[in-house]
Amino acid sequence: MENKLRILVLTSSTGGGHDARAQAFAEWCFELYRHGVDVRIEQMLEKSSVVSRSGVNLYNWIQVHMPFLHTFFYTAVEALSYLNRSGVSIGRGYYREVLDEYQPHLVLSVHDCLNRGYFQYARERLGRENVRCATYCGEFSGGWGYSRNWIEPSVDLYVSRTATARDFAVKHGIPVEKTSVRGHLMRPKAVMDVIPAEKRSTYLRKQLGLKANRFTIFLATGTNGANNHMVLLEALKKHHRRVQVIAVCGRNKEIYNELVHWRSNHPKLPLYLDGFSDVVHELMQVSDVIVTRGGTTSCAKALHFGCPIVFNAFQGIMPQERLTWKFFRNGARSQKIEDADDFARLIDEWMEVPEAYQHYRDDFLDMRYPDDQTELISDLVGLAEEASGFTVKRYPFPRRNGDNGEPPVDLASGNGAAI
Secondary structure (H helix, E strand, O other), rough: OOOOOEEEEEOOOOOOOOHHHHHHHHHHHHHHHHEEEEEEEEEHHHHHHHHHHHHHHHHHHHHHHOHHHHHHHHHHHHOOOHHOOOOOOOOHHHHHHHHHHOOEEEEEEEOOHHOOOHHHHHHHOOOOHHHHEEEEOOOOOOOOOOOHHHHOOOOEOOOOOOHHHHHHHHHHOOHHHHHHEEOOOHHHHHHOOOOHHHHHHHHHHOOOOOOOEEEEEEEOOOOOOOHHHHHHHHHHHHHOOEEEEEOHHHHHHHHHHHHHHHHOOOOOOOOOEOOOOOHHHHHOOOOOEEEEEEOOHHHHHHHOOOOEEEEEEEEOOOOHHHHHHHHHHHHHOOOOOOOOHHHHHHHHHHHHHHHHHHHHHHHHHHHOOOOOHHHHHHHHHHHHHHHOOOOOOOOOOOOOOOOOOOOOOOOOOOOOOOO
């Protein structure tokens, strides 16, 4: 029987970023190792306890309706760092069942509340020599909003998105020799689906029904659909001859329905509208600027694809979002808008003085840094191999036809599809 590595990924749906990184990790493992690595993703907070599930629901409600209240919620959640100093206090029974049944070689946490206690209990249950524990922290910088729950000094590997965030983790207890800076964790599809510059105008016209030569503003939102699209669109009406808009609504059906009606009554402003989108990475590549809250996943994609960010700070910025905003403010002088008037002033300036936008874009592009996500996956799979005592075959990326050990597919015959 072929040896198979087992990796347990701990996540939770507070926002969409944690789950997105868990999904990205699983897809990368399959891309690089095929069936040699088995990944099991567990939404541990929701599935292990009614108390934790209620907390997740409250977080998401606050994010959509009253972001300013999250400061109080965040402060309360920090108490988990004391409850889980050496073991799992809430939801321990379900976690025990998962560990006993799955017997993972690696426990990977992509969520702040699933590090402390969870690693110690996994070693206690499975044996220290049989399991390794790792964290991927998606924060951009440190300070207020960087949860102490991320900091578990017994971790075998602590992966940070940026050097700035890594330095903060080391300052607060993570041994420097256990740290690594590996950049973003995005799905392989996002890395591979690159639209060449010469084809972006075609994409705008044929895929989105927009103009090829307009300044394109992308109004984005997270999975939960927290947004201020309606008031931002109202601020753009006067520029209908020079700008066009892409708007996605996440899983917020109410705002999608409202915007369908708004678009029908404002035909002069070109608007591409979608609900939950799987091609956000493509939309960014054909946009001149993205307006979004400080969600790490959206901002990481924007940086990767070179789409300048304007931060949506309506009703305040949540503590975790402050870390992202601070990183881009300090590094690229990125702007935040607190109301429609702020947004209107910024767009008015760019329309009147195109050089102002060009400077804004250049500063943003200067922040980009190389990141090879295959190195991140290799580091983590290597930990699982260390615990298991065996190695698994790695395939090249991007994979070519036949690289997966199966007979090549004859694309000309119509019996297969290009990878």
